[in-house]
Amino acid sequence: xxxxxxxxxxxxxxxxxxxxxxxxxxxxxxxxxxxxxxxxxxxxxxxxxxxxxxxxxxxxxxxxxxxxxxxxxxxxxxxxxxxxxxxxxxxxxxxxxxxxxxxxxxxxxxxxxxxxxxxxxxxxxxxxxxxxxxxxxxxxxxxxxxxxxxxxxxxxxxxxxxxxxxxxxxxxxxxxxxxxxxxxxxxxxxxxxxxxxxxxxxxxxxxxxxxxxxxxxxxxxxxxxxxxxxxxxxxxxxxxxxxxxxxxxxxxxxxxxxxxxxxxxxxxxxxxxxxxxxxxxxxxxxxxxxxxxxxxxxxxxxxxxxxxxxxxxxxxxxxxxxxxxxxxxxxxxxxxxxxx
Amino acid sequence: xxxxxxxxxxxxxxxxxxxxxxxxxxxxxxxxxxxxxxxxxxxxxxxxxxxxxxxxxxxxxxxxxxxxxxxxxxxxxxxxxxxxxxxxxxxxxxxxxxxxxxxxxxxxxxxxxxxxxxxxxxxxxxxxxxxxxxxxxxxxxxxxxxxxxxxxxxxxxxxxxxxxxxxxxxxxxxxxxxxxxxxxxxxxxxxxxxxxxxxxxxxxxxxxxxxxxxxxxxxxxxxxxxxxxxxxxxxxxxxxxxxxxxxxxxxxxxxxxxxxxxxxxxxxxxxxxxxxxxxxxxxxxxxxxxxxxxxxxxxxxxxxxxxxxxxxxxxxxxxxxxxxxxxxxxxxxxxxxxxx
Numbered sequence: 001x002x003x004x005x006x007x008x009x010x011x012x013x014x015x016x017x018x019x020x021x022x023x024x025x026x027x028x029x030x031x032x033x034x035x036x037x038x039x040x041x042x043x044x045x046x047x048x049x050x051x052x053x054x055x056x057x058x059x060x061x062x063x064x065x066x067x068x069x070x071x072x073x074x075x076x077x078x079x080x081x082x083x084x085x086x087x088x089x090x091x092x093x094x095x096x097x098x099x100x101x102x103x104x105x106x107x108x109x110x111x112x113x114x115x116x117x118x119x120x121x122x123x124x125x126x127x128x129x130x131x132x133x134x135x136x137x138x139x140x141x142x143x144x145x146x147x148x149x150x151x152x153x154x155x156x157x158x159x160x161x162x163x164x165x166x167x168x169x170x171x172x173x174x175x176x177x178x179x180x181x182x183x184x185x186x187x188x189x190x191x192x193x194x195x196x197x198x199x200x201x202x203x204x205x206x207x208x209x210x211x212x213x214x215x216x217x218x219x220x221x222x223x224x225x226x227x228x229x230x231x232x233x234x235x236x237x238x239x240x241x242x243x244x245x246x247x248x249x250x251x252x253x254x255x256x257x258x259x260x261x262x263x264x265x266x267x268x269x270x271x272x273x274x275x276x277x278x279x280x281x282x283x284x285x286x287x288x289x290x291x292x293x294x295x296x297x298x299x300x301x302x303x304x305x306x307x308x309x310x311x312x313x314x315x316x317x318x319x320x321x322x323x324x325x326x327x328x329x330x331x332x333x334x335x336x337x338x339x340x
Numbered sequence: 341x342x343x344x345x346x347x348x349x350x351x352x353x354x355x356x357x358x359x360x361x362x363x364x365x366x367x368x369x370x371x372x373x374x375x376x377x378x379x380x381x382x383x384x385x386x387x388x389x390x391x392x393x394x395x396x397x398x399x400x401x402x403x404x405x406x407x408x409x410x411x412x413x414x415x416x417x418x419x420x421x422x423x424x425x426x427x428x429x430x431x432x433x434x435x436x437x438x439x440x441x442x443x444x445x446x447x448x449x450x451x452x453x454x455x456x457x458x459x460x461x462x463x464x465x466x467x468x469x470x471x472x473x474x475x476x477x478x479x480x481x482x483x484x485x486x487x488x489x490x491x492x493x494x495x496x497x498x499x500x501x502x503x504x505x506x507x508x509x510x511x512x513x514x515x516x517x518x519x520x521x522x523x524x525x526x527x528x529x530x531x532x533x534x535x536x537x538x539x540x541x542x543x544x545x546x547x548x549x550x551x552x553x554x555x556x557x558x559x560x561x562x563x564x565x566x567x568x569x570x571x572x573x574x575x576x577x578x579x580x581x582x583x584x585x586x587x588x589x590x591x592x593x594x595x596x597x598x599x600x601x602x603x604x605x606x607x608x609x610x611x612x613x614x615x616x617x618x619x620x621x622x623x624x625x626x627x628x629x630x631x632x633x634x635x636x637x638x639x640x641x642x643x644x645x646x647x648x649x650x651x652x653x654x655x656x657x658x659x660x661x662x663x664x665x666x667x668x669x670x671x672x673x674x675x676x677x678x679x680x
Binding site: 174175199201202203204205206209224233234236237238240241243244245253254257258260261265271272273274275276279280282283306 | 514515539541542543544545546549564573574576577578580581583584585593594597598600601605611612613614615616619620622623646
């Protein structure tokens with residue numbers, strides 16, 4: 001197979017992986033990962049609380065180490081790699097983005113629910129004013145038809161975003177759906193297009209290939225899949241697969257495998273398997289970061305996690321509605337008590 | 341998406357999983373898995389030593405419990421599910437197949453290297469004479485061009501095979517390659533077509549979808565991916581994905597998740613992650629069951645596993661040549677000693 005387009009890999013181990021780590025990354029872990037990613041030539045990697053800048057809180061989980069300290073540490077180790085930060089309007093504020101830029105971030109990814117791009121206007125504008133490369137990150141992309149995705153991406157473009165992402169937060173998209181969505185963005189929006197996968201249906205690599213074949217220029221991955229739910233597209237495997245497919249990523253395969261196995265595998269609290277609950281998140285289409293909360297609520301109220309996830313899917317619950325999980329668990333427990 | 345064709349799932353947890361278990365399945369484990377698969381309505385599942393009937397040996401690893409005893413136990417628990425056995429000419433003999441049929445097997449899968457179907461003639465004929473549903477299983481399918489695959493499949497057909505499998509033993513195939521191979525078999529061979537994946541490149545689900553879309557009627561999976569290398573297509577996830585894609589498998593999703601999580605997850609010795617070495621097997625294209633031997637040899641001789649795997653790939657090493665692994669490791673160690 002001949003050489004195809006260049007694609008740009010962005011590693012989210014130090015941001016999406018924060019969920020799996022219960023936000024307890026140490027500075028040493030961040031330095032070691034950042035050094036490895038830099039050495040492997042990964043062009044971008046993200047460092048933030050799992051729920052974005054300012055996410056350290058009672059609701060989302062407190063960070064063990066302040067993310068600004070982690071960004072600065074990563075910047076010292078990262079060599080030629082650029083550092084991105086995630087920011088969700090409503091969680092991260094103006095000051096967080098200014099501080100992140102000062103700490104060494106050069107890209108901001110402003111994330112909203114698939115139907116809510118308009119809450120991102122100020123953040124996008126601020127990011128551009130700070131001189132950051134600016135991304136609109138449309139989460140839970142499976143929850144709206146492609147026409148809505150295009151309309152929302154156009155809003156991001158109008159605010160000044162340079163790249164717009166299809167973000168499969170729930171790991172619920174099928175490859176033909178990814179193709180359709182990415183192709184529609186390439187045809188209708190002037191921004192570059194990115195794709196962010198979760199592996200809840202064992203489709204993260206399939207979907208990432210589908211995205212690239214449909215024209216995506218940016219693709220996200222995480223080392224050893226470290227991320228919410230069943231994790232992300234496995235960065236080091238993606239480098240191998242795109243090499244086999246004839247795409248140019250610029251990532252060194254031996255070095256990227258080394259940081260995955262010698263660094264990340266050693267501190268991961270548990271493997272990123274597809275368990276019954278993460279599978280069900282993809283199948284029912286609910287938010288990946290709900291996983292740990294759902295398991296806890298299921299155990300606390302003695303109900304089946306899958307019942308909780310199916311109901312959350314039907315309710316189209318979104319990030320920020322973590323309180324719903326406990327309500328749903330209580331409701332199922334009550335119904336079961338009545339039925340007995 | 342409307343209802344598409346019916347596809348037939350075959351679970352290999354109790355055969356390919358034998359590699360990951362170092363062939364130490366207990367009778368209780370086999371009964372529990374068999375009962376769960378039967379309850380979930382999985383139409384076929386396989387029970388044999390990882391290297392097929394008669395594989396229990398010094399070279400391939402001794403089984404903890406005799407496979408005939410395990411087949412009989414599985415048959416007692418399996419309900420309406422049918423039991424298949426794997427047999428490799430040169431390892432399994434005439435008597436093994438007769439005994440397996442007597443113990444309750446109703447399908448035999450006769451496996452050869454992609455270029456060696458002609459060694460399977462007697463086994464295929466015997467299987468038909470025993471009244472077993474008979475499959476030709478072409479391993480290491482990435483090692484020969486599609487024209488050779490078709491020619492070898494036609495041999496299987498001429499011997500009496502009813503189904504022929506494209507078997508990606510090394511987890512090295514890419515989705516477009518799977519499509520091409522399966523489509524060529526559907527167009528040129530009268531047998532039904534099956535596909536068996538390994539997840540070394542995180543493509544098992546992508547490849548399984550590609551196979552079905554190209555016309556495959558049988559697809560293999562294993563619970564929690566339990567199998568050689570990074571394991572197989574995850575059975576319970578496959579059931580969910582094909583449901584979402586509109587194919588009919590007849591498998592109950594809650595029940596199949598239960599046996600995966602409540603039974604298999606509890607006895608797995610380690611998660612089926614994609615490690616550096618299993619990734620490299622897929623990338624270099626070497627035999628999945630080489631994994632543990634390669635790790636042992638790398639450790640023993642103090643060399644990089646990946647160097648061993650790349651050389652084995654270049655040598656086109658095949659199953660049965662496990663001795664080569666140690667030779668290659670020694671050779672690399674010697675070269676490194678000279679270089680120092």
